[in-house]
Amino acid sequence: xxxxxxxxxxxxxxxxxxxxxxxxxxxxxxxxxxxxxxxxxxxxxxxxxxxxxxxxxxxxxxxxxxxxxxxxxxxxxxxxxxxxxxxxxxxxxxxxxxxxxxxxxxxxxxxxxxxxxxxxxxxxxxxxxxxxxxxxxxxxxxxxxxxxxxxxxxxxxxxxxxxxxxxxxx
Numbered sequence: 001x002x003x004x005x006x007x008x009x010x011x012x013x014x015x016x017x018x019x020x021x022x023x024x025x026x027x028x029x030x031x032x033x034x035x036x037x038x039x040x041x042x043x044x045x046x047x048x049x050x051x052x053x054x055x056x057x058x059x060x061x062x063x064x065x066x067x068x069x070x071x072x073x074x075x076x077x078x079x080x081x082x083x084x085x086x087x088x089x090x091x092x093x094x095x096x097x098x099x100x101x102x103x104x105x106x107x108x109x110x111x112x113x114x115x116x117x118x119x120x121x122x123x124x125x126x127x128x129x130x131x132x133x134x135x136x137x138x139x140x141x142x143x144x145x146x147x148x149x150x151x152x153x154x155x156x157x158x159x160x161x162x163x164x165x166x167x168x169x170x
Contacts, residue, residue: 036129040122047092047118052077052085054122057111060095061119065108067100074160094118 037051044054052075059074060066072082086109089095094115100106111119134142150158 036126039125039129043118043122043125049088052081053089056082056085056089057094057115057119058123060109061111061116061123064110068097068107068109071109074157089115 037054040054041051044050047053055075056071059071063070068082068086072079075082086095086097090097093112096110096112096115097107098110100108137145150161153161
């Protein structure tokens, strides 16, 4: 017979669904987002860039050769907004676009060396913040955190982030 004492002690308590608990979780997300983006925002400001630029740089760096249409699906912004941001990044030498070899209407996006340097700077700073929090929380909490975040993400995008993380050292 299986030992149920652990499960009995650690059974989910529905009190975490109370309004006060949900509000606390929302507040934690707001503060975490503020601090997660704050340092990157300061670096981006030196370039005259904002968070939209950061997201483009991040996702192009994580997905070399991504098409403009795939990037639009991820970012969920208008073509006009992406066009403005992408135009600046291309003109300033951070992103390079190539015409697809099979479908000449498709444009594939890549970071230039300059773009890769900026992406690495931004990602290294944010990765360090997350690594510190992960170390403090422990492996079980990290998996719970990932589960909760996946649950917050729109269902259609969950599959996109369900893929294994890129192997990197913490």
